[in-house]
Amino acid sequence: MDVLFQQLFNGLTVGSVYSLVALGLTLVYGILHIPNFAHGALYMVGAYITYTMMTSLGLHYVFAIVVSIISVGLISVLMERIVFHPLRDSTPIQHKVAAIGVLLFLEALAHYIWGADYQQMVTPYGQVIEVFGLTLTMQRILIVVTAIVAMILLYLFLKKTYTGASIIAMAQNREGAHLMGINTNKVAMLTFFIAGVLAALGASLTSPINLVFPSMGHLVILKAFVIIIIGGMGSIPGAILGGYILGFSESIGATYISSDYSDIIAFVLLIIILTIKPQGIFAKGEA
Amino acid sequence: MLSLRDVSVQYGNYTAIQNINIEVRSGEIVVLLGANGAGKSTTFRTISGLNKPATGDIFFEGSSICSLTPDKIVKAGIVQCAEDRKLFPEMSVQENLMMGAYVHRRKKKEIKHTLEEVFELFPILHEKRNQAAGSLSGGQQQMLAIGRALMSKPELMLLDEPSIGLAPLIVEQMFESIQQINQDGTTILLAEQNAHAALSIANKGYVYENGNIVVEGSSKELFANEEVRKAYIGA
Ligand SMILES: Nc1ncnc2c1ncn2[C@@H]1O[C@H](COP(=O)(O)OP(=O)(O)OP(=O)(O)O)[C@@H](O)[C@H]1O
């Protein structure tokens, strides 16, 4: 029983990070109408910036994260302006090619600046505590709490403010949003900013329990794709729920099947869910 | 209030409208008539800034709006209720209406007041306020689209075929609502297939043919015009 709860908590940790990354991906999907392959590169850059702020400038972990999420948010906006905005009237395939281009560029840049070595990020929250007989590290608690707070804030922003609602409106009908007096350029930039922030936050939170390296975004972004397909493309509750479903499935699978296969679970899950509900859990029109 | 001067619009190298001149004065209802594909929606899209004219200029209250982006044109006081409605299907009816007031987002009290006015005009929207816009019937969606446009308190409202797909009884109500909106102080430019009903409430009209305006005049003149009667009024 203890093992189960321990694994469920691990699932919650991993799921929190997946949800953050998938949320950004699903928000940007509303603007681009393609999955942004470069999102995983933003995740990786986020981890590196936090790492560099800590090691080179000696910033505290928390401040390093703040610098990182703002920087990656801005990089993400820059990507929208330089790459996707000029392509706004072109075909989806051109968007996809451009997104892959950005991904390759950012990875090469990371290689150039930080090298190919694996880096270890040290957290000041390494303490181990006991809660209800479970052994938890502060870092994992920090991940879960921060992610949930971020998601609640995002939800309130999207639901309760006009600026937030304009993101949803633009995803549902771009010209409709334009005709309501919404500046769609600003909304697109804001959406990319939020997506960058979420990716960098997820990466910075999880890096101390994983490693930092140029291709660290690959598996995560692949899983984030699975999540937003499972959750229903563009659906916000779907991205959150999908993230946790995957997190729990992986950690339980790792315990009861084999930890060697935990990365395959995402794709098995994808096949199962798409067989039962081809439109995803929160398909458009139902969410 | 609004004047189009020699406006031409092209899609690629296809000219959809050519040298269009339209005058709308404050307080009027002006109707655009014409067969399918004649260029009415293109004219509307161009006024709203979704398309840019190849030649000519558009003036609203004395200043050119051709170089403005669509959101700025809404802020200037022109709102469009488009042919395909352009609702936000997964938002509730009330959320859609609230988005209509986006340009007034800081004035909470006024928004609430306007919302009540819209609910008064279209009671069905109040009844369905918590339903997703996408789940409404076609006619209800049309009312929502008009209600949403009203939420921005426009000075000039462009209505692109508001009676499309509505039952005859509802069409009548729809034209009554439009007249009501006009009497409450909004100038209206209307595109319609339903020429008889439209001309009955309009001050004047323009008839489109293949991207050109071929006839223009007061409603009376158009009713009296033999060719217009044959082609569009059918009596
Ligand atoms: N996006 C577009 N690309 C190319 N051609 C277009 C486009 N939109 C409209 N057209 C063409 O421009 C012409 C005018 O179309 P428009 O939609 O303005 O007509 P309309 O008068 O509104 O017709 P309807 O009564 O059917 O709504 C048509 O011949 C149409 O095929």
Ligand SMILES: [Mg+2]
């Ligand atoms: Mg039309």
